[in-house]
Amino acid sequence: MSALDLKITLKKSVFLGLFIVLKIVLSYALVNGAYDFHRDEFLYLDQAKHMAAGFTSVPPLISVFSWLIKLLGGGFYLVRFFPAFIGALTIVYCWKIVGAIKGNLLAQCLACTAMICSIYLRLNTLYQPNSFDVLAWTAAFYYLIRYFDHEQEKYLYLFATAIAIGFLNKYNILFLVIGLFPAILIGKERKILASKHLYFAILLALLIALPNILWQINRGFPVMHHMKLLQRTQLVNVGLIPFLFSQLLFFANSIFFLLAGICTLIFYKPFAKYRWIIFTYLFTMLVFIYLHGKDYYTLGLYPVLLCFGAVYFGQVLSKYVAVWGSVLIFMLVSFIYVLPLLMPVYSPMQIIKHRKRFERFGLLRWEDGKNHALPQDYADMQGxxxxxxxxxxxxxxxxxxxxxxxxxxxxxxxxxxxxxxxxxxxxxxxxxxxxxxxxxxxxxxxxxxxxxxxxxxxxxxxxxxxxxxxxxxxxxxxxxxxxxxxxxxxxxxxxxxxxxxxxxxxxxxxxxxx
Known part of the structure; x- marks a missing residue:
């Protein structure tokens, strides 16, 4: 490695390190002290005392994290560190995706900024399987991109491992597999089906997931009963318009990068070989819409789209400091504006004082389809x-x-x-x-x-x-x-x-x- 390459690598490492630290610090700093753990977090923490190959509502991976937290003392801030750290790892994979598709340092910084100024900041404050779910989806996209670009078998095995570990964290990742299959089948990427390493990789994934699969079989697939209960009590209230509106609201500050990612994957010729990604997005979204999935189930799909949008902006705007500077200023100013809607920075009294603002964005609507005094997640963090x-x-x-x-x-x-x-x-x-x-x-x-x-x-x-x-x-x-x-x-x-x-x-x- 030349001195120049070493200097560039060091410079990139410094910037990435700053984003990692910023991500973790904000996960603590932007949560009002009036809020406690979320009700779901208590369940996951208790699983550490009952280690098993599976649980009624989730696979076993989060119980392993809970066991480690218990071993380290189980303190409030330690629990908060885990999702924040997982969110930081997701940013690392976004950095790697941008690098893999020939994005420059500006594009990598834009992708990280887009990730921080979005719903992921909120997601990574909660000790739930959702943070690792997004990480697993992002890692899976990264390894598949690397495989289709270089056809090195190791990336197939890493992709399969990401899917399998994601499965042990949350069954939601199966929807990615469902969306991927037709997306690959209709493109040149379908030649992957002729590779023996694909089937060895599938076998590896099954071996990793086997303990939980056997646990499900031995107990009559409790996950199916759990899904039916969700369908009966919660998903029945999920409407198409609120679902789609939430997708935009999640990325209100990063909307330029999201739209750029979607549009360039469809129309931008240099990205033509990556169109399987946008087809995966469309097919997976259709499955979620058909099944009345909750809006946040889709969050694993978006980091890769933000990365492509960031690369496009980095390529087009790298010479126009005033333009991309304006984009960053818009992102940061709008982020400050929506921050109380995105993060629990307001106390309950402040939310009630600004009720109309929260109501306008549908944030006071609970799973029962009715509006309440606080967002449901915040009410679940009280008492x-x-x-x-x-x-x-x-x-x-x-x-x-x-x-x-x-x-x-x-x-x-x-x-x-x-x-x-x-x-x-x-x-x-x-x-x-x-x-x-x-x-x-x-x-x-x-x-x-x-x-x-x-x-x-x-x-x-x-x-x-x-x-x-x-x-x-x-x-x-x-x-x-x-x-x-x-x-x-x-x-x-x-x-x-x-x-x-x-x-x-x-x-x-x-x-x-x-």
Whole structure:
């Protein structure tokens, strides 16, 4: 390597390093302290205590991350670091994609800026499988681009590995495979089907994913039951217009790069050999639209499009500082404008004060199709410490804890208690998701700590009154902005009958609906 090449490489490394640091810092700095973990995050953190080859709602990879977090102490900021770091790795792959398609340093910086000034900034603040899902899709696109450009077999195996690990993180990546197949079939890229290495790579992917595949088979494919439940309770409210509008809203600040990426892949001759990417985008989007997929399911498709848009801008505008400077200024100014809509920088009171602004963009619309005071994700980040505190009050009053069951109304409540409780031996469970499989009742139940939903009837737990000698209401969640506001905590003591058998039959019945 010449001195000039070394200097260029060093310069690029410095810029990439700055973007990585910026990405991680912003993931912390742009989240208001009024917000706690999201309800889903508690479930994933609890999976570390129940390691398995699969779970009801997700594959096993995030449980491995949770186990590592638990090993390192499990602190709040450590949990936040993982999605931020995964987001930084996604930026690294975008940098590599731009380099692979002959983009210059300006194009690489534009691609990174477009990624940061978009929905990915928000996505990478949440400890959920979605961050790694986007990383896996982006890595898969990168390795396939490299393979079609150079036909080196190693990239096929790396592509297959990215798909397999992505599968172990979230089954959503199968939609990429579905979209890829017809896109490759209609172009010159279909010659890949004649390569024996493609089938060896598929075999490698199957071997990597095999533990989870066997887990699904042995349990009657719980993922299918989970998808049916989503279809019945959430996806039914997904409309075409809001779905498509969200795709634009996600990239309001990066819209020039997104549109440039789409248009150049269709019309720009130097990118003609990459048209399989735009066909993949179109076919995959059609599948999501047909299945009424949630808007964020598509996010793995966009980093590669932003990269192509950035390369085009880098090539065309590299000599016109005033032009690309204006584009950057627009991006940054618009980013500041939409930042409160993109990131949880506003407190709940500030959001309520600017309600019309949030309502205009459909951000107050929940999965039930109705508008509420806060965006659903933000309401899901409120009230958890209060729930754990009330459960602790009840827990401290029980003498014989070996015959106690702590049963929450949902997985968010159960996970929050297990994470925040000052009692390290507490084990809250619920009739939802994986918690249905985590009940431990070695001894007959004599007492229960029961949490109810916000809309449940109270009258001193009318349903359970015949089963216990004493029922005490410990308190209810007062946080006005939480989805759990109004949820109550009860202490039920002195079981009159065999409560254990009732609980076991209820568990079996609930499991049928998973």
């Amino acid at each position: 958890w410490k209060e729930i754990a505190h009330l459960a602790d009050i009840a827990y401290s009053r029980v003498q014989n804890k070996s015959t106690l069951l702590v049963r929450a109304d949902n997985y968010g409540q159960a996970g929050a208690i297990n994470y925040y409780s000052k009692f390290h031996d507490i084990r809250a469970v619920a009739y939802s998701d994986d918690y249905l499989h985590w009940f431990r009742m070695e001894k007959p139940i004599q007492a229960m700590i029961m949490l109810t939903g916000a809309m449940d009837e109270d009258p001193q737990r009318k349903r359970e009154r015949p089963f216990f000698k004493k029922i005490t209401k410990i308190g209810e969640v007062k946080s006005p902005y939480s989805r759990e506001s109004g949820a109550s905590v009860f202490l039920l003591e002195g079981a009159n009958i065999n409560v254990t058998s009732i609980i076991e039959s209820e568990i079996i019945e609930k499991q049928k609906w998973q």
